[in-house]
Amino acid sequence: MEFDKLVHQPTRLQIFAHLYRHGETSFSDLTDALDVTEGNLASHVQRMEEADALRVEKEFVDRKPQTTYELTDAGRALFEDHVETLEALIDGLDE
Template identity: 40%
Template sequence: MKVPFEKLDKAFENRLRLQVMSVLMVNDRYDFNSLKELLDTTDGNLASHLKALEKEEYIMVHKSFVGRKPNTNYQATEKGKTAFKHHLDALEQLIKQQKTT
């Protein structure tokens, strides 16, 4: 049985990264604190995974200020969106293969 594990994106191996990406697929922009609340995670954990996604150029970072508070927004890049879709396709194929075998 040949399973296309290699088609799965390494960047999405971590669950939190995949979750961040799914949020950014349906929302133009999402800010750090809302992400943190939604995914129920810690500052450090979220920040490090966002960094990783940024390094892959899957997301863009927009920094601004609301009043005096810094407000960081994230947006998915075209590259990120394509990668996410490929990853989902690969997951789907895995299911199909397991069904036929």
């Protein structure tokens, strides 16, 4: 049983879980919710975007830049597979 390193890394796992549960989320809301620095978050979301797990949308709201993130279908599937792997690991402990 192997974990996908993209999902399993602790900060990215939190990002996956938050976006899976809450859907589209702004950069500032994500940094606040996960209590991570902007630089740390930026590096992780870039890696997720490069892996096609995350959709990034940049727009201006009231003339201020706003970046939002949302899991792609592939990202949702990666997270669901990770959860299934964890559940299989837990189920295997009963045997």
